[in-house]
Amino acid sequence: MSSRQDEVPTLTQPSEATRRPVIYDVTRIVTRALNAAPNGIDRVDFALARHFLARDNSARGALICTAIGPRLADPDLALETIEGVETLWREDGDAEADDVYRRVVEALGSKGFSGASPTRARKTPNLLYLERNWRAMRRWAPHLGRPLRQAPADAIYFNVTQFLVDRSWYMRWLATRPDVKPVFFVHDLLPIEAPEFFRAREALLHPRRVSNICRYGAGAVVGSQALARRLRQYATEKGRPELPICVARLPVSPSFLSPAEPPEAFGGVNYFVVCGTIEPRKNHLTLLNAWRALARDPAPPKLVIVGKRGWLNDAVVEMLERSVVLRPHVIEAGGLSTPGLRRLLAGARALLMPSFAEGFGLPVAEALAAGTPVVASDIEAFREVGGDAIDYIDPLDGLGWLQAVRDYATPNSPRRRAALERNTGTVAGAEEFFAKIDEFIVRL
Template sequence: MPYGRSDVPLTDAATPVVYDVTRLVTRGLNPSPNGIDRVDFALARHFLAKGATPLVCTALGPRLSDTQKALATLEAIEAYWREAADADEDGVYHSVVAALAGEGAGPDAIRLDRKPGFERVSRNWRALRDWAFHLGRSISEAPNGAVYFNATQFLLDRQWYVRWLEARPDVKPVAFIHDLLPVDHPEFFRPIEATLHPRRNRNIARMAAGVVSASRAVAERFAAFATENGRADIPDCVAPLPVSPVFETPSASPEALRGRDYFIVCGTIEPRKNHLLLLNVWRELAKGGPAPKLIVVGKRGWLNENVVDMMTRCPSLRASVIEAGGLSTPGLRRLMAGARALLMPSFGEGFGLPVAEALAAGVPVIASDLDVFRELGGDAPDFLDPLDGLGWLQAVRDYRGPDSPRRAATLARMKASTIKSDPSDFFETIDRFVATIAARAN
């Protein structure tokens, strides 16, 4: 069952919702989703399945559209991402297994990308073109008293885009706040984000009737930001993200990988994810003989020249690091089953979905000692400082082999943990919050 599918509508159908699909319909050409894509997709399907009105920014500006048209686009995107497919249908997965088993084409095969068929690419190009020039209906036709839900903050930094909300004070905006990292750590992002992210969050602080966050840490940070910007009264809702049911389904390690040591790091390749630390760890490991394999799952993002140069030009890494862009979720789940651990050395996160996925799959996690990870995983993960290179080097050494005491201790903590994820809780929590916001007097 794909990520976030809800077979039973949970929100009161009487609550009018306008759901912004603008960012989502632009993601149909990306071979695999990132964390924000997954959240947006799950919420879009949830709200649209019970009749929410889709809003999309076209060449004519914000326009309302047809619910069935938006749902059809979601189905096309899901098929493109192959979220519901079997791992056996994923060419990237098979290439990773071959490389791990020593059957690949050698170091030159380090970067493994999914190359989707022409038919699927063509279909999504057509959908993107159709949305860009979609006439739709005037934004003035939005239902009276509706809740406008934006799960990505996309375009909320543009004054021309939010002008329709200023003209419709009866419509109650609700935004999903994923993090304020570009505000607090602009050095990890493109320079333009240092301007855009504060601006979009100031607009949210000024206009929002409510905000949703995946963690209490982010909710508290946004509350402080909103207070600094003159709004100390914004209702908030904390709804921890659910993981795809595929991660909670038992999965055996590929037979070809039995007894092989490998680790996984999952996330967009960008400075905040701290891939550079792991590459230096792996370069050090290679000095003592054959190193375990490191699978780097995620697309290339921004400001990553040092990481890409190391992966592609360092001889000792070319033999042990596999960059797997476009890996499907089922493929990731099956690879996780045989991994020694998921590594998450991030400098900052708003939630950390790969950590939740690994914990749900019963895979040990070695992660940065961040408040959000402790909120998510309790004491189960093995926590390290993201600057402690020697500590990460020792942890990887300790987790190697089938009889690792340190790995066994982490598994024991995971088994004893009472922190669980239930997808229905996520939707029910947001539904209750949206209904409460809708019921508030203007």
């Protein structure tokens, strides 16, 4: 891979980046109002939307898919929608205000059998915020905006989520505006590389998305060198070996950079956290099988599963719903806020990430930034994010995961202490992330 194409030199006048108009695609953002909590793509999307939409009017713009196709949208309305959704998600609030977090704390502090039903802490909808966000979404429904021919000359069109990028009718306008430079954030190629972990439809659509990115894109942004190499190979196969690629490591939320203490209610409870949607690629089954064995120990630790239920997860859901052995020791936390996750990580023995494959691994970066030890799969993405700070285990090594949990749960664990000493706390900052992207797009 050519370093010239993947490295972004420092500009002599960085302020040039702020003067090039950027048309930010907000189509996916306005669909997130009724989701309980953000995922990794949401975090990147919202951060970049704020970055680009907060500029002065001459350098900002928005695009949304309407009933008559993609149109220029009102950037102020887009910012208002973002603020409403983030309020619903409690991204800047206090963990104690999060009902999911409070129920997890209660479950962790409980002793003995948890009852006939599994311990599943889910978000209780806040009707006031839901109504507010629903009104905001209804405002978008008749929003026909302005024709794309009115887009500023030599603008950047930025699509961070690949939403609708698989549709040729959605991309067609770019052929009529060759002066507009499309830039796409590519989060991963996993539905192409490992389709067995995804719904059949997703494995069909993702190749179309990435092919359109290679066809129309003036540039692409990725979060890791590993993904840059794989995207370069894919682009070469599609006839675009020269596609400019910017590597900008994903930043963590400021929440994970600030000190936090676990609740006193935990009373020294041993627990671990796994973070991610419950779907086959995340490999929750290996951890649940380990916990079945741990349940026979005199004082087994607890496992908090942070993430909603996704797809192709029947075996995991069956264990969660029906296993009497697991019920006292495993807690589901769907819709947990970022402040809530930060507080949980503060008291966790470790973050466990047994994934088979990842595009980046944002929870790993968040845990390391928070000073929490990480035990993770020995895969390329995690190696790039965590380096020597992570305790690596093969995702298929069930006995290895079982032993790691037992070792980390031991009081004054030497293995855990060694992991803490290896963690230097080095993380990518938001300013560096935005600066790399700004410098990249101004050169296109």
